[in-house]
Amino acid sequence: MDDDAVAFWLGSYTPGADGAGDGTGVGVRALGREESGGLVPIADVEADSPSWVVQHPTLPVVYAAEEFSGFVVAFRASPDGTLTPLGDPVEVGGIVCHLTVASRGDALIASCYGDGRVVVLALAPDGSLFRTPVELAPAVDPYVVPTSATLARGGLLLPDSATDPTEPASTDVDPRQSRAHTSRWLSDGRLATTDLGFDLVRFWRRGSSSTAPLVLDHEVTLPRGVGPRHLAWHESGHLHVVTEYSIEVFTLRAGHDGRFSVVAGVEATSDGAQDGDSAAELTVVGSREHLHTSVRGSDRISTLQIRGDGSELRAVGDVDSGGAVPRHHAEDGGVLHVANQGSGTIDSFEIDERTGVPARRVGRVEVGSPTCLTPASVAGGATGERATAAPATE
Template sequence: MLPGSDRCSPWVHPGTTGCQTEAMDETAAAFWLGSYTPGTGGTGEGSGVGVRALGREATGGLVPVSHHDADSPSWVVQHPSLPVVFAAEEFSGLIKAFGASHDGTLTRHGAPVEVGGIVCHLSVSPDGASLVAACYGDGRVVVLPLESDGRLSGRATDLEDARDPWGVPGAPGSASDGFVSNGVAVLLGRKTETEPPVFEGEETAEARPSRAHTSRWLPDGRVATTDLGFDLVRFWRRGSSSAAPLVLDHEVTLPRGVGPRHLAWHESGHLHVLTEYSIEVFTLRAGLDGRFGVVAGAQATADGAEDGDAAAEISVVGSREHLHTSVRGSNRISTLQIRGDGSELRAVSDVESGGDHPRHHVEDGVVLHVANQRSGAVDSFAIDERTGAPGRRIGSVEVGTPTCLAPARL
């Protein structure tokens, strides 16, 4: 068993026999669902209804409970200790806070705050004191302090802008150290090349745009963020004043064009980075000096990427011995086995996502819920405890244009 793994409480689905059970109530909110809504610039396909509350069926599938209107809230997250839900309205650039009730009813909770272009991800600090927003449109990473009742304070602080470590290929200042150009290639079994590869989907203009995409709070209090456009994972530590709530600690440069998107933390001390363009998982670990570096890498799918694929989400399975990745295009959920000290990954299976364009997924005990954006449903699958792979579909609920699932704690 891997360091930190726990076969019991995270693995038992509510309503089953085992070491942790919970009464089933289809009228109670179990998840918050983000979506694209109609008439929003940039999607052309939104049919969602804002933020929706979903309850659990006895089978483990999900059922609609209630909803609250919002303008394409593509990412939602709940406060770690309060019944407060935060929604990122992707195209308006607003973050909104809502008070949440057991039945899924949401009510406005303070004034919204504007943060930036195409805000696509939110995370709340474990102590509930601050929120980090990532803006895909303009590359900004923004910190917002939270009041004691979970309201947005209204004060937003931009963190230091990212700089493209690769720059213009061949120009002074481009990343050229041997580890990035050849060392990672060796880890992944690639041929070393004098020119970096260009992956499907990479923006190849001479001046690449910054694309902040996600943030994750780490157990030591630092925050990791990705810049999909600049192939960076940046690490931030607490600052000494409200004017600088987070300051840059260090950066990890990935190979040019891979497109780091989302992150998953494993209890063994490894940070797994899913790349949207190259469909890979890079594993990072901190050294004795506290600085993270790449220690391993693997394909994110068992059968390899197909033309038009784009990786979307990565998560740790409840047993802590597998990862799940979702891939749009070929519409797959892949399972990767975690071995050794937690750094070794091997993709062992690919299964269909149950619909079109698996934008997001989340584990729920022994059930995996997949938000299939273009087919307009959340599809639920039983997870095989032995292999970690999704198996039999146990539910499907039509929900418009789903983009994000966040556990509810009420």
């Protein structure tokens, strides 16, 4: 292995953090590849439970969401994996759990699970954070207040007994809470975000001023209680959404008017969900013919085949994640790296080229409460030809 070749940045839960004192991570780590295909730590920098990390699309700058403190921090990356602070941390909201950087490198989006905030941070030319975050329009529960959202209907997508979000529920004795969870830039320049608490996928377009950098375009309402968590974009023009609570994958497609709606929905596992399961990550395999989902509880990686025009999904196989609580995973050419938070390991598997299913394990490394893997690219230490994961274009 070339010790200077940084392949991934790793986020983690650390000890003593507010609300997460049982973490065993060390902050943000730089990881390199072993000849076997597994990963190995190179360097690290202290941070307070940086549960999500992402890199600037063109600069050697890494951003981390310090989940429980509510801060976003920026680091400048060196080719050897060393990270040094770049500017001051910026507070964005309660339980910040996800970050996305626009492909033009001018803005960072932070999703806050604790208070439901979706926040835009402008980025300076050197990648540093401007100190004034802009909060986007807050989500409203479509099952309580009338909305013009699109409703998924029929069969698996929405039982006949479900509440119609266009009809306000007047007897909701258990008010729900907004839980912003993820964001993803789409190929047409719009941004998609999920609200896990309100079962919403929200779509934003660029605004005309710094005080309104993004404006709400439209929303898609999923069945009540499914919990949309993460998003994966497929080149066929379909947006796939994995649901944390119902363990399903919903497929959305834009119509001629540009508005997305649900066109399909399937169970995320071939063997069915088990009691206590919750889905975590969703990714498109490099071949573009399969999806991978991670399921905590039963600790599986599930593979779904993509068929037809890209909207047809079929779960084809479930395999053990190699550890406990697979919170996140990332493909690295023909290898799938699984961040098993509960066992404190990254377990790496060859992907069967024909079926897309993770097969032989090629590596395992103990890293302490891993939560997020993101591809690295630094001067003199780019991700290399094997890496296939990349941010969505804008």
